[in-house]
Amino acid sequence: MSRNGKLATDLVQKLERDIVTGVLKPGDKLDERSLSERFGVSRTPVREALQTLAGSGLVATMPRRGTIVASITVADLIEMFEVMAELEAMCARLAARRMARTDIEKLIALGNECGTLQEHADADAYYEANVNFHEVIYAGCRNSFLERQTKNVRNRLAPYRRLQLHRPGRVKKSNAEHSEILDAISTGDAERAGRLMHQHVAVQGEALNDLLAIVPRGYLEPLAS
Amino acid sequence: MSRNGKLATDLVQKLERDIVTGVLKPGDKLDERSLSERFGVSRTPVREALQTLAGSGLVATMPRRGTIVASITVADLIEMFEVMAELEAMCARLAARRMARTDIEKLIALGNECGTLQEHADADAYYEANVNFHEVIYAGCRNSFLERQTKNVRNRLAPYRRLQLHRPGRVKKSNAEHSEILDAISTGDAERAGRLMHQHVAVQGEALNDLLAIVPRGYLEPLAS
DNA sequence: TACACATTTCTGGTATACAAAAATCCATAG
DNA sequence: CTATGGATTTTTGTATACCAGAAATGTGTA
The missing domain is CATH 1.20.120.530 (GntR ligand-binding domain-like)
Incomplete structure (x- = not known):
């Protein structure tokens, strides 16, 4: 069940921490380009990280409309x-x-x-x-x-x-x-x-x-x- | 929490079904190339699907060593x-x-x-x-x-x-x-x-x-x- | 001024190319 | 005959390029 590549794993941990601790708030937009530039990696590991987070429910991604920090009803x-x-x-x-x-x-x-x-x-x-x-x-x-x-x-x-x-x-x-x-x-x-x-x-x-x-x-x- | 692209979503469903119904058995190897050829898509959606499945625990991926249908202790x-x-x-x-x-x-x-x-x-x-x-x-x-x-x-x-x-x-x-x-x-x-x-x-x-x-x-x- | 439509732009989805690590194979030495 | 070492090959991880669809913007007309 272990995650993928090292870059993606690091990203997952960082983002997870930011979400759980409230640095990133429900509804905040997470666009791939900004994140890839901010962390100095390509979009690929960023996407992997976002998908992993989507799997655990911490972020929500709408097809063709990007991903945000999960906000629930x-x-x-x-x-x-x-x-x-x-x-x-x-x-x-x-x-x-x-x-x-x-x-x-x-x-x-x-x-x-x-x-x-x-x-x-x-x-x-x-x-x-x-x-x-x-x-x-x-x-x-x-x-x-x-x-x-x-x-x-x-x-x-x-x-x-x-x-x-x-x-x-x-x-x-x-x-x-x-x-x-x-x-x-x-x-x-x-x-x-x-x-x-x-x-x-x-x-x-x-x-x-x-x-x-x-x-x-x-x-x-x-x-x- | 919805999944990513359509191709990946389809793959997730197909693979999930195969695993749950026993067509694919614990320990079976899932290499990206075979899957991409078999389903006529590139490796990208295949990887996405495998990561999603890894997130739900149905497959296990070891870094640099590929992914298999999850077998547990x-x-x-x-x-x-x-x-x-x-x-x-x-x-x-x-x-x-x-x-x-x-x-x-x-x-x-x-x-x-x-x-x-x-x-x-x-x-x-x-x-x-x-x-x-x-x-x-x-x-x-x-x-x-x-x-x-x-x-x-x-x-x-x-x-x-x-x-x-x-x-x-x-x-x-x-x-x-x-x-x-x-x-x-x-x-x-x-x-x-x-x-x-x-x-x-x-x-x-x-x-x-x-x-x-x-x-x-x-x-x-x-x-x- | 407001609304509708077309165009543009931006972002995400997919494919492919390249790099790095692991597995395999073969040759050679003990 | 076996074991070990290195070269080859295969497969994964990452980057980049390309395409498609949705939102934003601008323009023209009512």
Whole structure:
């Protein structure tokens, strides 16, 4: 499943990072000539990179009309969060059953880090630690296929998820939920870990409205795409 | 997320079909020149198609060493079935809650078709009907993202799943499980539908050994890939 | 001024040419 | 007879050139 040529691989990583971290925003145009000039390569590896990214859903290419950073519909957003919650819940269930002691230590450390960062009210730093916390759980499920699958969906939701944490109070609540999840995992309570993680990730009811309210114009495309 | 040029899209569909239906087997080499000659196009769309397929995991390309139909390790197989069971269970749960009456009628019809085909002991025809049965449930979850995700994993497992049904008695058992799942969905019992579907799809214990025993040489690669 | 149509221009899709790495083959030496 | 080394060949990775289709622009007429 490994990617193609080295140039294309580098491009994929660079662009992926820019999209996930928000440097490139949903709707931004990615034209092949600019990218090839900017990176000093020909159009061929650029196209390969864009196709790879299209395959993972991070960009969308309309035939004869170029490619843009993927912007999804509200319906897509809801659907993807629904799946994301389930995938993370599965990771948490398996992690509760399979994580080694040393991994749990790491999770505890990251949980503490999240706690201190939360008190300092640094949303961006918290976001980083939060990502790490979740990734340790992905790894803890001991199913590398599930781990990849989960990360892929997470990346696609990253531009939207990032917005959540800038809501007042969300960081604190998120951190409290982490503690509970951590407890469930370290005591090996798979069902509880899964249930808590599902609630932690799912975006339902008011939370959904709140999220939609702060999504910038252009991040979402009209339903009639 | 739509694919690139028309030629590449056609190639993707053709190759995908050949891989999923078993015309092309895991480990088969796919060299660009042969394919381009065989389909009367240049190497460019061929490469695009292969990259797209690599993105969905159906083929594997090693840098500078060409691409083959993906063959996975035993560990991968186990992991993927674990995820597959969960995805299908989620589909079933949601389907039980969301399927419309007309969809359920369709599901009943397909269930019956599976039943008659099972009595005729036609494994290949049953396989087709079985695929349809499951796809109606995928669609019934009313989450197109989950549907795509599930189909993708199913396609990747297709070469191995197909082997299962050629085991004596498996078809009959499978059909009985369908009936139960159908009942759970039509009565709206989401939890039961999910649990039954999970058991239906999961490959555990003896069933796993049975499956591994009939996987032909070359379908699986050594763990040290 | 607004709209319709033609032309131009720009961008993406495809083909081909070239370069570099790997696999193969053959010869030669042990 | 086998193994090793290098030359050859094959195949992939990259660049470039060419073509086609869609958007943008400009012009003329109502």
